[in-house]
Amino acid sequence: MRFLISSIAFACLTLPSAAQTPAPPPGHDHGADMPGLKKELFAGITAEDLLKPGDKPGSVKVTLVATFNAANYGMNFNGYSHGKAVLTVPVGTQVQVTFINPSPVPHSAIVIDKPDTKKLQVPEPWFPGGASPKHLTGQTVGKSEFAFTADEAGDYALACGFPSHAVAGHWVALKVSAEAKVPTLQLGDQPAKEVK
Numbered sequence: 001m002r003f004l005i006s007s008i009a010f011a012c013l014t015l016p017s018a019a020q021t022p023a024p025p026p027g028h029d030h031g032a033d034m035p036g037l038k039k040e041l042f043a044g045i046t047a048e049d050l051l052k053p054g055d056k057p058g059s060v061k062v063t064l065v066a067t068f069n070a071a072n073y074g075m076n077f078n079g080y081s082h083g084k085a086v087l088t089v090p091v092g093t094q095v096q097v098t099f100i101n102p103s104p105v106p107h108s109a110i111v112i113d114k115p116d117t118k119k120l121q122v123p124e125p126w127f128p129g130g131a132s133p134k135h136l137t138g139q140t141v142g143k144s145e146f147a148f149t150a151d152e153a154g155d156y157a158l159a160c161g162f163p164s165h166a167v168a169g170h171w172v173a174l175k176v177s178a179e180a181k182v183p184t185l186q187l188g189d190q191p192a193k194e195v196k
């Protein structure tokens with residue numbers, strides 16, 4: 001037994017050099033990377049890509065990258081969680097979504113009524129077509145596309161449909177507005193900006 005314990009102690013002392021790097025202090029990891037990300041899946045994509053003009057008038061492109069960084073334990077889209085990025089589109093906008101999950105942890109994307117972010121599970125998208133494939137089981141290390149028409153004004157969310165993730169904050173806000181003339185994007189505390 002003594003031999004076994006000393007072997008374990010020896011093994012711990014001879015771990016590779018990464019183990020000797022001091023860990024960052026807790027709570028200071030918001031901009032840090034998550035381990036195991038397939039970075040080429042979202043190279044060049046930023047928070048601004050949450051909302052861009054689409055190919056046709058009256059359409060927008062939304063690029064949602066789950067686990068963009070380590071914020072909210074990776075349960076973020078392009079670094080934002082808990083509705084802290086707000087995408088506003090005029091009623092009737094055609095929304096084309098590219099969903100990317102570069103991580104081995106399953107995530108998905110679905111448009112839901114904002115109060116439903118408090119539900120553990122949401123079976124159907126609010127607007128027909130508004131979910132990535134198998135949103136309840138999610139996908140890992142990959143990309144998918146879907147589209148929907150935001151034809152009813154209201155406060156919605158683009159959320160991760162993997163059970164319990166939306167409750168944990170894995171969503172950005174989507175406002176479908178009868179007053180808005182152009183799509184705008186608000187990132188955190190910055191003022192909303194018309195997308196270009």
Ligand SMILES: [Cu+2]
Binds near residue numbers: 075106107160161
């Ligand atoms: Cu998720």
